[in-house]
Amino acid sequence: MQRTTNSRKGGVATSQPLASEIGAQILRAGGSAVDAGIAISAAISVVEPGASHLGGDAFLITHDAISKENLAFNGSGEAPHQATIESFTGEIPLRGFKSATVPGLVSTWFAVHEKYGRLPFSELLAPAIKLASDGFKAHQSFISRMQNHLKEAPDTELFRQLGIKSDLQLGDLVKQPDLAITLRKIAIEGRDYFYKGQIAKALIEATNGWFDQSDLDRHSTRLIAPLQIDYRGYKVHGQPPPSQGLILLEELALAEGFDLASLTESQRIHLMVEAKKLAFEDRNRILTDPEFDPVDIDALFAKNYLDKRRALIDPNQANNELFSPNEGSDTTYFLAVDGDGNAVSWIQSVFHGFGASWAIPGTGVIMNNRLTGFSLDPKSRNALAPGKRPAHTLNAWSITDRKGNLKYVGGTPGANIQVQTNFQLITSLIDLKLQVQEVVEAPRWQHLKDGDSSAIDEAIKGTLYLESRFGEDVIAELEAKGHEVKTLPPYGHGSSVQLLEVLDDGTFALASDPRCEGQAIGI
Numbered sequence: 001m002q003r004t005t006n007s008r009k010g011g012v013a014t015s016q017p018l019a020s021e022i023g024a025q026i027l028r029a030g031g032s033a034v035d036a037g038i039a040i041s042a043a044i045s046v047v048e049p050g051a052s053h054l055g056g057d058a059f060l061i062t063h064d065a066i067s068k069e070n071l072a073f074n075g076s077g078e079a080p081h082q083a084t085i086e087s088f089t090g091e092i093p094l095r096g097f098k099s100a101t102v103p104g105l106v107s108t109w110f111a112v113h114e115k116y117g118r119l120p121f122s123e124l125l126a127p128a129i130k131l132a133s134d135g136f137k138a139h140q141s142f143i144s145r146m147q148n149h150l151k152e153a154p155d156t157e158l159f160r161q162l163g164i165k166s167d168l169q170l171g172d173l174v175k176q177p178d179l180a181i182t183l184r185k186i187a188i189e190g191r192d193y194f195y196k197g198q199i200a201k202a203l204i205e206a207t208n209g210w211f212d213q214s215d216l217d218r219h220s221t222r223l224i225a226p227l228q229i230d231y232r233g234y235k236v237h238g239q240p241p242p243s244q245g246l247i248l249l250e251e252l253a254l255a256e257g258f259d260l261a262s263l264t265e266s267q268r269i270h271l272m273v274e275a276k277k278l279a280f281e282d283r284n285r286i287l288t289d290p291e292f293d294p295v296d297i298d299a300l301f302a303k304n305y306l307d308k309r310r311a312l313i314d315p316n317q318a319n320n321e322l323f324s325p326n327e328g329s330d331t332t333y334f335l336a337v338d339g340d341g342n343a344v345s346w347i348q349s350v351f352h353g354f355g356a357s358w359a360i361p362g363t364g365v366i367m368n369n370r371l372t373g374f375s376l377d378p379k380s381r382n383a384l385a386p387g388k389r390p391a392h393t394l395n396a397w398s399i400t401d402r403k404g405n406l407k408y409v410g411g412t413p414g415a416n417i418q419v420q421t422n423f424q425l426i427t428s429l430i431d432l433k434l435q436v437q438e439v440v441e442a443p444r445w446q447h448l449k450d451g452d453s454s455a456i457d458e459a460i461k462g463t464l465y466l467e468s469r470f471g472e473d474v475i476a477e478l479e480a481k482g483h484e485v486k487t488l489p490p491y492g493h494g495s496s497v498q499l500l501e502v503l504d505d506g507t508f509a510l511a512s513d514p515r516c517e518g519q520a521i522g523i
Helices: 017-028 033-047 105-116 126-134 140-152 157-162 177-189 191-195 198-206 213-218 245-255 265-286 303-310 417-430 436-441 472-480
Strands: 005-007 010-014 057-063 070-075 222-224 227-231 234-238 330-338 343-351 397-400 406-411 445-448 463-467 485-488 498-502 508-512 519-522
Touching: 005 010, 005 519, 010 017, 010 033, 010 498, 010 508, 017 033, 017 126, 017 330, 017 519, 033 057, 033 105, 033 126, 033 177, 033 330, 033 343, 057 105, 057 234, 057 397, 057 406, 070 105, 070 234, 105 191, 105 343, 126 177, 157 177, 177 191, 191 198, 198 213, 227 245, 234 245, 245 265, 245 303, 245 417, 265 303, 265 417, 265 445, 265 463, 265 472, 330 406, 330 498, 330 508, 343 397, 343 406, 397 417, 406 417, 417 436, 417 445, 436 498, 436 508, 463 472, 472 485
Parallel strands: 463 485
Antiparallel strands: 005 508, 010 330, 010 519, 057 070, 057 343, 070 222, 227 234, 234 397, 330 343, 397 406, 406 498, 445 463, 498 508, 508 519
């Protein structure tokens, strides 16, 4: 197991050692936490293309140590102008350019850099450019994602376009020359190269106008106040709609009515799973793009409503009429903090593995398949419409103390597992008072529906998966409460946590999950 990394001068925690070292390099060069985040984001797109890419999207929470301001950056993309309910027969295809929304990641780089950046893009993107042009040795997660994708989609055209061998072996050199050129051009010409220049032209031409210039011109990264709740004396900052970050905050708000620290492990898991079910039910009922249909957050977090929802939790019996759907989980989470105490909590994705399985020709840019997050039911609040953003699984969070000082930053990939994992992280930190490395190594649970998840509003019994380290007694006690339980390998949970705590003396304690290839580095 990894040890906690402690530092006074800042640090990073990511899912890939190469990306961690690049982020640390930027901090050592005088870059801000956001500068490190941009450099990591670009590098991750090179070394983890199956999880996130320039054709994907991002959500960020930032913390300014001086002003104590916390901001949410929503880098999700909109449906193109031709994407209507009537334009699809049966369902939105899982792959191909018609499964994609407008890319938001590159726009987010420039939006957050304008606010908090110190170093020029030529310096921030240089490490990723070098990785793409000179290559890196294929690591295990890279190989595994490729192999899994090829089982689903044996056509290797995507990898041919990227310049990657489909029979890649562990340790082989991976070069992506087209992506290197794209990154180099972005570093020189800025945001417009992607949204108005050659990338935009190539996207429009290759999709026969499914995307047009107006789609790209209308896109922007939204900079808004995060959702906030008080939890046991701390303030938790989360992602507003259309992100489902509201689930995490509702889970915590419901849990605050119970003394979690005094419960047995099985009692605590039971109550948290039941709170999670209620929060997901609310998500399915209300979540949408608030620019198309307002989401009444105040009503969701009103005391009388939370009291009514909490009263539905039976401490002795599982409610098996609620569940959460399974969705794409190929995502990357990382964090960075600089020596001044400024921090960024950053998550980015292409949704399913390798997104749309379609690259913009000649650019090395993989498109997302986030359009599949919409419903084709016109009665759904999440119904597809041109210019609309789908309900989004991505969410990042941070926590400040009573004085507004940064205390915790964390997150994980994992689609609908994200808000369940984050719920466990925060309660372990605040209620159980565990240290960050204890938290990332602790056994986890996840509650999901087995099999197909196309009908997300249908009431179907879900399955509670527990890592086997919980022990037979915990499993038996949960089964006695009516949970259908299945065990995972000891570290088989579908998450990859990166975590930061600011200790009382100002030291940064950083930890990376042993379930991934990640690394935490202090400066």
